[in-house]
Amino acid sequence: MASRPGTGLGTAAFFLTALGALTWIVMLAGPVRVATGLLGARSHLREMERAFRTELNAPLNRRSTEAGDRAHAEANAAVAAARRASDGHRWGAPIFDLALALPKLRGLTLELPDLLVAGEAATGAAQRSIRLAQDSLGPRSPIIERSEDGSRIVIDEIDELRAEVIEIMSLLDRAANRLQDVKLTNLPARFHSNVRRSIRQAEETQVVLGQARDGLDVLPGFLGADGRRTYLLGMQNPAELRGTGGAMLQMAYLTATDGRLELDETGSIYNVDTDRRTVDIPIPRDAWYVREIPDAQRFGNANWSPDWPLSAQLTVRYGRASADEFGVPFPDRIDGVIGVDPVTMKELMPAAGKYRIPAGHVMKARRVLHFLLYKAYARYPIPGHRRAVLRQIVDGFYERLFDPRHPSRLVSGAGNALGSKHMLLWLTDPAEQRFVEEMNWDGAIDVPERSxxxxxxxxxxxxxxxxxxxxxxxxxxxxxxxxxxxxxxxxxxxxxxxxxxxxxxxxxxxxxxxxxxxxxxxxxxxxxxxxxxxxxxxxxxxxxxxxxxxxxxxxxxxxxxxxxxxxxxxxxxxxxxxxxxxxxxxxxxxxxxxxxxxxxxxxxxxxxxxxxxxxxxxxxxxxxxxxxxxxxxxxxxxxxxxxxxxxxxxxxxxxxxxxxxxxxxxx
The missing domain is CATH 2.60.40 (Immunoglobulin-like)
Structure with a gap:
């Protein structure tokens, strides 16, 4: 949800580009101040974005140094330049009044107040977006509280983050509304498409910010703000495909309590799916794979449907039925099922950082996929040994993931994994599941009506x-x-x-x-x-x-x-x-x-x-x-x-x- 730290930058850049064309109204100090202020703001925005991207790509222990300081400085300079342009408009009022009497300048001069307000609002949104992303993802982020017992996400800080997102949305609303008030016929023709594009960009950005706001609404509940949550983490193997992306061979339970995430030791799916024994439960009408293939009627093999909500719910039902019939351990309450695969690990490894497991292997992003899906079978032909090594890899990965070295890369990596369905979510809370569906993270079959x-x-x-x-x-x-x-x-x-x-x-x-x-x-x-x-x-x-x-x-x-x-x-x-x-x-x-x-x-x-x-x-x-x-x-x-x-x-x-x-x- 914080994966769009540059929110407002593109829109602001246009406002300032368009306003920079006013340099040809060069008479006294006021008009000159308008032109130089706007052009300066535009260049500062570009430098701010460049510096911020450099900071995001830096290791966590080197954050908020040269690149971060430069991003802050350029953001402040952009806002100051936009304000200087507005001041120039006010101070040069007599000259601008005179321009109203000139046919060639009258139209553009009439639209100047709306363009200036839009520029100020957009640079303000860009500045606050940079500050929000840096504060949230930096090494001293107030959102993450670290102690000897580990780290947790501070729920109250999430509410503060949501309030800041709403304020940025308000600034972009103001910018877009003032741009919509601009009469294009009063502007040079070359700016017409730019105005329309900027309005569209502002609307698209508002959609993204709205998703962030909605996500921050449901995040406290997901993190256990109202009581302990337990999620089943199913690890799929895409080298042996099932409908949702792979045979589910490893599992773990992820718990969340007041912002603290903990992962139980990972284990084989066969801890529940003992001897691959099938269980008789009511099978939904759409679950035709499971109904017609007897070996699919068990906890570890129920994910044949590519529809993740259907497969996830079937998996939980088979787990509970196995606990009732065979006495295997399975939680009484499951608040959701999260599906991941080794591609997810590859995407998130830059955030977790490389690490060495007890078996001696060093895990890196560029080798984890090849090792898990291929090399492990050659190196460890005995299934028991191989599973033990795979548990070491998974346990080490999640231990580092919950306290990542590079938080910004965690955001981008998770976004990539969710967008490509290598990470799938099904949650029992209706509001949280609605958000998952709105973001297209649910992995559901989605047949359009008229396509x-x-x-x-x-x-x-x-x-x-x-x-x-x-x-x-x-x-x-x-x-x-x-x-x-x-x-x-x-x-x-x-x-x-x-x-x-x-x-x-x-x-x-x-x-x-x-x-x-x-x-x-x-x-x-x-x-x-x-x-x-x-x-x-x-x-x-x-x-x-x-x-x-x-x-x-x-x-x-x-x-x-x-x-x-x-x-x-x-x-x-x-x-x-x-x-x-x-x-x-x-x-x-x-x-x-x-x-x-x-x-x-x-x-x-x-x-x-x-x-x-x-x-x-x-x-x-x-x-x-x-x-x-x-x-x-x-x-x-x-x-x-x-x-x-x-x-x-x-x-x-x-x-x-x-x-x-x-x-x-x-x-």
Missing amino acids: DYLYVVEQNVGGNKLDYFQQHTYQMDVRPDASNARVSTEVSVHNGVFLPQPRWSMGDSKSRHRPMVNVYVRPDARLLSATAPRVVQGLNAWSPAQFRSGRLETPSPAVWAGGRPSEHRERGAKVWSGTLQIAPNQTGSLGFDYLVPGAIRTIGDRSVYRLAIQWQPKVRPDDLIVRFHLPDGARNVKAPGWRRDGRVMLFEQRLKSDLVLEVSWRT
Whole structure:
């Protein structure tokens, strides 16, 4: 929530740029003071932002020295320059009165008071934003109270922080309102787009500040201000994919009491999921994976749905049922489930700093992912030894994370992890969960009402860790058909494993990757055809035929009938499923042709195609290729991020977060 320390800087910079054009009204001291003051404020803002970014990137023990002092000085200088400009306007009043009588100067002079107020308010917002971020994230931050017993977040200081955010919002409101009062016809034409852009930037900044305010509203409760909270921390392994991002193999309990966060010693998921025994509980209608796959009906394997709220709640229910039936330890109260994976650790490691574990390994951001997902299996082939070392890594990481060396990097790292769904949140408190949903941190399936939709989700059904070596590619070919869209989607999975590999990473299917591919589309999408060659089964495990890539009739919810895939419904989406077997260094694929009714909308005088894509978190980003065929007569095409190749609009990107694409045109 504090990840936008530069709030107000861009907007303020425009105000001062526009006002700097007044240098051509150069007659007496007043007008000269206006011009020099505004130009000075603009340059000070630039230097302030540059210095502040330098400070954020510095180690914590070197904070608030040269760069921090320079940022403060430049912020104060920017505010002083803006005030000097306002004083110049007042002191030069007779000259400005004279300018009102001159046709060439009258319009600009009339708008000067609004522009000056906007400039003062914006520089004030920028100054307070810098000060807020430095006070919150600096080494002497009043928000963090340190003692011999550890550190805690001071709840009362959160209320003070919220009040400061509201004050910054008030200043930006004032700036935006005064800009909206400016009559553009009175300004030189070259400033019209800048005024509009600045108003838009101010509104966008207000949205971000509003989210910060709302987050600070619910943060005290999350931190246990009203009583002890207990959260289940589930650590997922993306080398063995499940719907939410990976098999849940490690766990811990995170407690929060009056701002103090503590992590119980991490342990194996099998401390609760003893002997992988299944439990009979009521299964929600949308949880079709769990209902149709018996081995998913247990605490450690219930996260097959990519919808984190659904999977998290199922996991908690299976934990309680296991405690009741088998007597395993599980808390009576769970206030939320937090899903993380090694990519989260990589993002947050710069904040925690490198460290050495008792086994002798030094953990750094650039090596933690490779070690956890690959090297540990080769170095520690005995499962008990490997799990002990992994616990040392995780325990050491969280011990440092709760008292980070670089707090600002904690903010940016957490933002990256949440934005890419490598960290997922589900909270039982309704207000807190609403905030999580507003921030899109909940990892829920989100099918838009009036857009095309694609969400490709893999489940590793080979019992191996080959997702570490794989690469997904999605190709969509979209052709308008009146108000409908005819879509061909091909999902390709490349198995990049090389041999030999550690025995424990190969699992049941050896070097053959077996991803169950599930394609989520709009609920009204109509399947026209599907393609995927089958693999001959029943042969010797090492026969040449078994090394061919193709489709397998397993598990039961992925079995095809009559050349058509199995079809399911989940959280408002239609799902087509199929399982591939892919030999080393080969690629397997599934193809689906379907019609999406009403995917082409008319908005005003434009036709619009919008595509919402959700992404399942993986070790490597997916390759996305979308081709949109423009209809005959299409003109004035607008397609941000696309490139045009004749009558085809092409979009290519490495996919590592949810995405919305749009093409619009006139006919």
